Amino acid sequence: MNLFRNNADFKLDVLREVGNIGAGNAATALSTLLNKPVDMAVPTVNLLPFEKISERVGGSEAVVVAIFLRVEGDSPGNMFFIINREPARRILQDLLGFSAAENEQYTELELSALNEIGNILAGSYLSSLADFTGLRLTPTVPSLAVDMAGAILSYGLLQFGTMGDDALLIDTTFLEGQEDTDGHFFLIPDPDSFEKLFRALGVPI
Amino acid sequence: MTDVDAMVKVGMADMNVAEGGAVLKTTGLGSCVGLTLYDPGLKLAGMAHIMLPSSDIAREGQLNIAKYADTAVPELVKRLKARGAALDRLVAKMAGGAQMFAFMSGTSDTMRIGPRNVEATKLELDRLSIRLVAEDTGGNYGRTVELSSQSGVFVIRSVQFGVKEI
Numbered sequence: 001m002n003l004f005r006n007n008a009d010f011k012l013d014v015l016r017e018v019g020n021i022g023a024g025n026a027a028t029a030l031s032t033l034l035n036k037p038v039d040m041a042v043p044t045v046n047l048l049p050f051e052k053i054s055e056r057v058g059g060s061e062a063v064v065v066a067i068f069l070r071v072e073g074d075s076p077g078n079m080f081f082i083i084n085r086e087p088a089r090r091i092l093q094d095l096l097g098f099s100a101a102e103n104e105q106y107t108e109l110e111l112s113a114l115n116e117i118g119n120i121l122a123g124s125y126l127s128s129l130a131d132f133t134g135l136r137l138t139p140t141v142p143s144l145a146v147d148m149a150g151a152i153l154s155y156g157l158l159q160f161g162t163m164g165d166d167a168l169l170i171d172t173t174f175l176e177g178q179e180d181t182d183g184h185f186f187l188i189p190d191p192d193s194f195e196k197l198f199r200a201l202g203v204p205i
Numbered sequence: 206m207t208d209v210d211a212m213v214k215v216g217m218a219d220m221n222v223a224e225g226g227a228v229l230k231t232t233g234l235g236s237c238v239g240l241t242l243y244d245p246g247l248k249l250a251g252m253a254h255i256m257l258p259s260s261d262i263a264r265e266g267q268l269n270i271a272k273y274a275d276t277a278v279p280e281l282v283k284r285l286k287a288r289g290a291a292l293d294r295l296v297a298k299m300a301g302g303a304q305m306f307a308f309m310s311g312t313s314d315t316m317r318i319g320p321r322n323v324e325a326t327k328l329e330l331d332r333l334s335i336r337l338v339a340e341d342t343g344g345n346y347g348r349t350v351e352l353s354s355q356s357g358v359f360v361i362r363s364v365q366f367g368v369k370e371i
Contacts, residue, residue, distance in 0.1 A: 050217045060233035061349055063364050068306050143306035147364055150233015151347025154217065154256070155305055158236075158318055161256050161272065164265045165218060 003194050004047075007204060011194075012045050014203050015170055019043030021132050022125035023172035023185045029124040030174070033117065034094045041173040047166050050157050056171060057082050057184055060150030067118025068155060069142040071126060074135040075196045077189035078156035079125070081118045082149070087182040088114060106146065115144045125185060133200040159190040168194070215239075218272035220253040222284050226355040234301035234348045236319035238274070238326050241298045241352040241359060242281055242335065244290040250354035251285045253277040257318070258325035274325035282333060297335050298359040298371060299326060300350050302342040319343070339371035 004011055023040050031038040054060045065088040067081045083091070092110050095117070106114070119142045130137040145152055160167035167188055174183040189197060198205055211227040217237065223229045229252040231239050238255040253271055260273040270276040285295065302323035323342045330337050341348070341361050349362045361369045 054233060145305050145345075147305065148233045148235075148347035148349065150217070151235030151303065152305055154233070154235045154237055155318075157217075158257065161218070162262050162264050165269055165272075 003198075003205070011198060011203060014198065014201055015045040015168075016043045018129060018132075018197070019045065019170040019172045019185070019187065022129045022187065023174075025128035026121040026125040026185060027174060029120055030117070030176075033120065034091065034176070036094065036176065039175045041175065043170055043172040045168070045170050047168050049166050050154075050161075053157070053167060053169060053186075054149040054153050056169075056186075057149045057153075058084065060148060062149045063147065064149045064152065065114060065144070065146050066149075066152045067115060067122065067142045067144050068152065069118075069122050070140040071137055071187075071189075072140060073130075073137045075133070075137060075189060075193040075200070077187060077193050078159070079122055079139070079188075080153065080156060080186040081121055081183060082152075082186065083183040085146075087176065090176070091117065091182075111144060115142060118142045118144065121185075125187075133197065135196065135200050153186075156186065156188045160188070163191050215252045215254050217254050218256045218269055220251065220271040220277060220281055220284070222249070222251045222281075222288060223354045224249045224288070226353070228351050228353050230349070230351045232349045234350065235303055235305045236301070236322060238299055238301040238319075238322045238342070239348070239350040240278065240281070240326055241350075242285055242290075242295050243298070243352065243354075243357040244285060244294045245296070245357055246291065246294050247289055248354050248357075249285060249288055249290050250352050250357070251281045252350075252352055253281050255322055255326060258321045274322060274329055278326065278329035278333065282335070292333070292335070295335050296357070297330050297337045298339045298352070299323070299337065300341040300348050300359070300361050300371075302326075303344050303346055303348070305345060305347065307345065341369065341371055 071077045170187040172185040213223045215231040231254045242251045302319040351360045
């Protein structure tokens with residue numbers, strides 16, 4: 001991307017900080033919700049070929065639980081909260097206080113709870129980002145899908161699709177207690193949003 | 206691995222051609238369309254993983270013609286013809302074009318991208334007078350598809366509905 005011709009390292013650092021602040025607040029919200037500690041890894045910021053993006057969550061055919069919402073306002077983009085099925089089950093158990101069904105189908109209640117978790121987390125991610133940048137950022141109503149990662153993530157790549165075959169992804173990984181990776185926060189700002197984001201933060205273009 | 210088992214992968218916004226029993230495969234179709242063209246006489250198969258309906262919206266410098274319905278279909282036909290395929294023998298099958306997420310408010314064009322990909326692909330097939338013999342499009346779920354160059358059978362896998370052949 002042309003935008004990264006100057007000060008590329010600094011700009012990537014700024015985007016990492018965006019992920020840090022947003023996901024940090026979301027992790028705190030999740031921790032409060034579950035009443036247990038939730039850690040997060042340092043965000044990674046990469047320009048990735050479309051194919052590689054779903055590899056972050058186990059591959060194009062891996063079945064994941066995903067909450068998707070569109071960010072509207074000054075700096076539009078796409079946001080996903082993605083968890084694999086096993087950690088989703090654990091989170092539901094923590095939250096609802098009973099063991100989720102063993103089969104692959106989620107009940108209405110479980111789906112509704114997952115959607116609400118996504119809503120709360122994305123809301124805290126975005127509001128902290130809006131505070132930090134002074135930009136107006138509003139989430140659409142979140143939408144939930146349990147399906148192949150490739151099919152889900154392709155929705156977040158459409159805006160980049162008209163520009164080329166790569167997308168810039170801000171990825172933050174969650175860890176709940178001692179367990180392995182539990183979830184991912186993907187923020188994929190629209191290609192035109194980066195300039196606004198950098199301007200808002202006083203980063204020289 | 207014998208030639209019969211050979212798997213030819215088609216990535217996102219990508220296309221490929223296979224023959225001699227090889228199987229074309231593309232994974233995780235959501236709003237994207239997996240279009241296949243098959244010449245039963247030559248047992249020659251082609252597959253495109255189409256992401257967007259029209260190259261009119263392209264802002265990329267180097268156009269990836271496999272990405273857009275209006276450019277991918279003619280290009281796939283061209284590549285099959287180069288291997289000897291006859292236009293009047295070609296039959297098309299397609300899957301995908303789902304609407305993965307249902308939004309309460311504002312059904313914007315971006316959200317309807319699946320159905321639009323399907324429409325644009327059909328329009329292009331019509332224009333080239335290629336028969337669409339089978340399709341499994343729409344819905345709200347992801348699909349992985351395979352086309353056998355041996356039989357022309359199109360296999361569709363989804364999380365909710367398992368395996369289906371058309």
